[in-house]
Amino acid sequence: MLNDRRSHGLWEATAPQAPVTTTLGGSLSADVVVVGGGYTGMSCALHLAEAGRRVVLLEGREIGFGGAGRNVGLINAGLWLMPDDMITTLGPVHGERLLGLLGDGPSLVMELIDRHGIDCELQRNGTLHCAVGPEGLKEIKEREAQWQRRAAPVQALDALETERLLGTSAYAGALLDRRAGTLQPLAYARGLAHACVRAGVTIHTSSPVVETSKKGDRWVVRSADGTVDAEWVVVATDAYGTGPWQSTRAEQVHLPYFNLATQPLSADLLRTILPEHQGAWDTRTILSSFRLDRSGRLVFGSVGALRNSGTSIHKAWARRALARLYPQLRDVAFEHEWYGQIGMTSDALPRFHTFDRNVVGFSGYNGRGISPGTVFGRELALLILGEKSVADLPLPRTEVQEPWFRHSREIYYEAGAQAAHLASDRF
Structure with missing residues (x-):
């Protein structure tokens, strides 16, 4: 994406095209302006438009540019935290509410895929x-x-x-x-964008927000070449946030994660590897994940960034680790490689923020974006529609806080993943 073969890799090579969009120009008026073209933003925009609201969605780059287009594609239920730990941290009201909503999250994702006919390689096998x-x-x-x-x-x-x-x-x-499954993550993001357009959402890409201001009881959101005024603003930029709400990025520690995809495997090999096509990951701190795509490629990933010395180190480790898991793949070539950043909060829980009057957003998905992003987008729509209050949401309102030593920790995580992979899985 944007001429970077390591940004979205296999997913960009195999996803259906996004809807045709333009850069924001001139002045528009809407009921709601959604900032961010990932799962949260498009789920929110879609649910609002289906309820009859006028929605303009602004994306700074392309649909699915951030985590929505780079992740492994696991439609997980819940979060990384143990369920009981969520109750301990959030309390019984918000904790059980969040568990219930995210436990049912995969079913919402699959229902949207079915209802809107989204071609995204959905597998429902857990x-x-x-x-x-x-x-x-x-x-x-x-x-x-x-x-x-x-x-x-x-x-x-x-x-x-x-x-x-x-x-x-x-x-x-x-x-x-x-409850869970897998999908092609960029294809899901682009499919949601097509559903948004059909529902009446106006989408402008390459339109990063640079400024906001109040105009009476409305907000004016400004990009380089245009403005949108609206009663509500939804901030859905998460770990890739820039501009007026770059604080959502600053409150998260970036953890790099890469994926490599093999060439399509033969029918004989596929009978011996994930025969029921579940997605998988392990319990290691520096974890590994693996799954198959529709064409029989094995997608294998772990913590680390494919840049500088990390490129050769992580690829060499992946070759060794994959051969340990599946010796029959020892000589199979990797066709695609890409990486992105996971935004990690201090307690591994997402955040709900009210940045100002009628300016709201969720962020901090800690590597669980597909189901939570889709669910939280719907929850924001229900808040704006007046069907829920802030007190009814799955997370309490919190202030934005930047974690201690964020920059140092990000450097440490990237270097630590290289050191671990340099030493591990050697025969």
């Missing part, structure tokens, strides 16, 4: 959280217990059943979450 050793097995069994207390369809599998579903004996077990 995901596998793979246990590394005894500690990993203990973790997934605790997750199973906590989710099952909430009647979620999750199941901890033993090593033999895990091997059957993965095609490798590398793991001590896995947590199968039947």
Whole structure:
């Protein structure tokens, strides 16, 4: 994207085209201006437009430019945190509310895909959280217990059943979450954009917001070449935020994550690797993730940035690690490579902010953007429509706070991933 082959890789090569858009020019008026063309912004815009509101969506680059177009494509339920930890941090009201909404998040994503006919390689076969050793097995069994207390369809599998579903004996077990699935993330983002346009949303790309001002009881949002005035402003820029709301980026520590995609695998190989096409990731701190796309490519990823010395280090590690998991892929070439940034908050929980009167947004998805972004976009629409109040939302209102030593921690995470991958999986 934007002539950078390492920004979106396989996803840009295989996604349907985005709707034709233009740069904002002149002056427009709307009920709501949404800033950000990722899952949150487009879900919000779509739900508002379907309810009859006039919506203008402004994207600084292209649809799905940020995390929405770069991630692995796992439609997960919940967050990285254990369910009980969410209750401890947020309290019983917001904690249980958030668990319920995000537990049902994959069903909302799949319902939107079905209703709008979005071609995004949807797989509904669940995901596998793979246990590394005894500690990993203990973790997934605790997750199973906590989710099952909430009647979620999750199941901890033993090593033999895990091997059957993965095609490798590398793991001590896995947590199968039947609510979840996989998709082509950029195709989903572009599909939401097409649905928005059909619903009446006006989308302008290459239109970064540079300034906002009040005009009576309305807001004027300004880009380089135009303005939009509206009663409400939705800030949906998250970890890639710039301009007036770059604080949403500043409150998150960037954690780089890369993906490599093999050439399409033969039918014989595909019978031995993820035969039911679940998406998978493991319990390591510096985790690995792997899944298949529609054409039979294996997408393999981990923490790290494909730039400077990291490019050769991470690619060499991926070759070694993949050969350990699947020796039959030792000589299979990688066709695509890309990376992006995960925005991590101090407590691994998203944030709800009210930046001013009628200026609202969610951010801080901590590597779980597809379902939460879609759900939070709908929640913002319900707030604007008057169907929910701030007190009804899944997160309490918080002030923006930049974490201590953010820049140093980002440097440390990138360098630490290189050091770990330089040393690991050597035979």
